[in-house]
Amino acid sequence: MPISLHDPQQAPGALKRLPLRKAAVLFIVAVSLCLSGLLYLQLEQSQRQDLAVAQAASSNLTRAMAQQAEDTFLAADLVMTSLVDWIEDDGYGAVQKPRLQRIFARRAQQLTQLHGIFLFDREGQWVITSFAELPRGNGVADREYFKFHQQNASTLAHIGPAIRSRENGEWIIPISKRINDRAGNFEGVLLAGIKMSYFDQFFKSFSLDDNGIMFLALTDGTLLARRPFDESLIGTSVARGQIFQTLLPNAPAGTAMLNSYVDGTERLYGYRQLASYPLLVSAATSRDTILKGWSERAFQSSVIVALVILGVGLFGWVFIHQVRNGERIEKNLRKAQRALEQIATHDSLTGLANRRLFERSLEIEFARGARQVSPVSLIMLDIDFFKRYNDAYGHVAGDQCLTQVAQVLRTCCQRKSDLAVRYGGEEFAVLLPDTDINGALAIAGQIRRSVIDKHIVHSGSPTGYLTVSLGCYAFIPSGNDSPEAFIQRADAALYQAKNAGRNRAAVLSLDSGFAELMRSDR
Incomplete structure (x- = not known):
């Protein structure tokens, strides 16, 4: 007579095998959960690390940009200060004009960032430039920087929105100073034009991804220079962006992951306000670029973990039997290790x-x-x-x-x-x-x-x-x-x-x- 599947005489054997099966299942589940948890923690830590490295790089980049911008405008400011003192002391009459023109030309050649140096009288008419001939036209009385100095007695340098030079149509960033007569009345404006191409070349010296941007702006949000260059954006305001609305009022420098005010792309922005001038520099790298390497590592790690979990499931039952053999081998190894250590020491x-x-x-x-x-x-x-x-x-x-x-x-x-x-x-x-x-x-x-x-x-x-x-x-x-x-x-x-x-x-x-x-x- 065949033995029944539920024959009481076979029950003890079945009971002995059942815990091993449960142990194998629990082992596979536990290992799978642990591996998945470790993968999650590792990927999260790796992502934080990549973002931290990117933040440090962004901070260093904006520091370099700020220093370059500070040096660029400071050099022009110093040249203009000396020229203003000279002009206010000696004037700019017919006797002084030839000499001043030579000095303007020499100073403009010495500073590669300068487009030119220009002197305007109290009516905004051209008086002297660093170029050989005076431009033709109605003057600059309508320019923002000229109106600013007409209405403000401050002798500090003023940086205005980017403009096209009426000399040759080149984009420039104007930095200007007021000239007074001996009684302190408005006598004219001295202007130095900073080439926008100078900043464009400087920006290009840094490696950025296709979606990365760099820009120089006034602290009121007026855009002065940008990489990639987009003429339609020059002079526009980005004051509604989170950098100007939220970050800058709380700290003069920092980094943050933001959606671009211009194109909506999520980027890691680093920004820094200049110490001596009302300017702000910023550099941004897209989040996708920062985490590109992380995404590839995450995919590879996930595949590896999945294969490991599959392997654990296939060899789970073998693991149970190997544990006993492993314990015996480990005991013998420990005994041999103690003997070897005794011999060695x-x-x-x-x-x-x-x-x-x-x-x-x-x-x-x-x-x-x-x-x-x-x-x-x-x-x-x-x-x-x-x-x-x-x-x-x-x-x-x-x-x-x-x-x-x-x-x-x-x-x-x-x-x-x-x-x-x-x-x-x-x-x-x-x-x-x-x-x-x-x-x-x-x-x-x-x-x-x-x-x-x-x-x-x-x-x-x-x-x-x-x-x-x-x-x-x-x-x-x-x-x-x-x-x-x-x-x-x-x-x-x-x-x-x-x-x-x-x-x-x-x-x-x-x-x-x-x-x-x-x-x-x-």
Whole structure:
């Protein structure tokens, strides 16, 4: 008789398999949600970063534009100021005209941004220009800058809306100053025309996308220069734009993502008002251009994450079985890692730390000592006449002797932070954190006595038994100390002890500028 699908005898097996299926589903869902969340966070952070970089670039660009505009108008302003002083002092009669014309021409040639320099009398008629011949026409009494100076007694430079020169039809930005007679009455206007092409060339020196714009405007919103150049926009007002309506009243410089007042395109605008003149510069890059690279990365990342989620779903069941195998392998790896670490950091004969662990511990304790302003001590010790011991008893006995000395060091180093090291051959070291020189000397004396108490027979020693010599050194680390110098000073103390007759501990003192031996025979 066939076994039923719901046979009670098969229920336990079905119950065991069911949690694994749930675990696989939960795992796939959790991983998918995590990957999707991480993708969202990464893309959001990347977008913020791209926008922040663009904001910094826009701010730097407007700073450069503002500086260039400031320098351009300031140079013209300085030239005009000197000319106004000259004209007000000497006048512009028939005697002075030839000389003034030469000066005007020379100044216009010196400043590449100048279209020309022009002097008008109180009626707005041409008096002197930087050109060889005076233009024909009815004068400039109808110009905005002339009316401004007629009605305002200010001697400061005035920058007016862009105009076409009546000399040759070139677009210029007028900067003008009032000329007074000796009584302070209006005597005329001195004008310098800034070439709009000068700003156009300057704007073109910067890299912008096809939808990017740069412009120079008066603070009342009157457009003076623009890239890309559009003659129909020159002289129009953009005062209703958000830069002039919202941003400029609150801050003289900044960046913001705005929809263009002119064409409605969303751009990142940087703007800056000039410090000395009523001018504002602005540069804008379209949002699409800024985020173009981000959009491509977002698409690529989304495809990759989708493929990963698909892979997780396909191999979800395999993952469950691999977890168990992975745990067993990981346990074996940890055990092997501990064994390798023990081999890499400890001496195989004595079981003490080796020089690699010693050097690593020195760096750690130096840093801790510098932070906590606590002393670090080092004891270097050497078995006296060890070569004679090997010659007399053989290398096997010599290894046993090293092992017994190592056991003494382990016994005397009772704190967890103390580190006993086989430094090399018959030489050992003991690193003592948070221990001053007196503590190091006390431990050195304990080690020396404990070795003597072992009563290891040594026929080659004057005492008839095994002894050790020890050198101690301590200092408070400063953060820039040399471990090599630290070891050398402790080693120097060791050699002082050996030269003084062995079987003793010595301390190297550098307080008085020379090595001083302090013995401890207790």
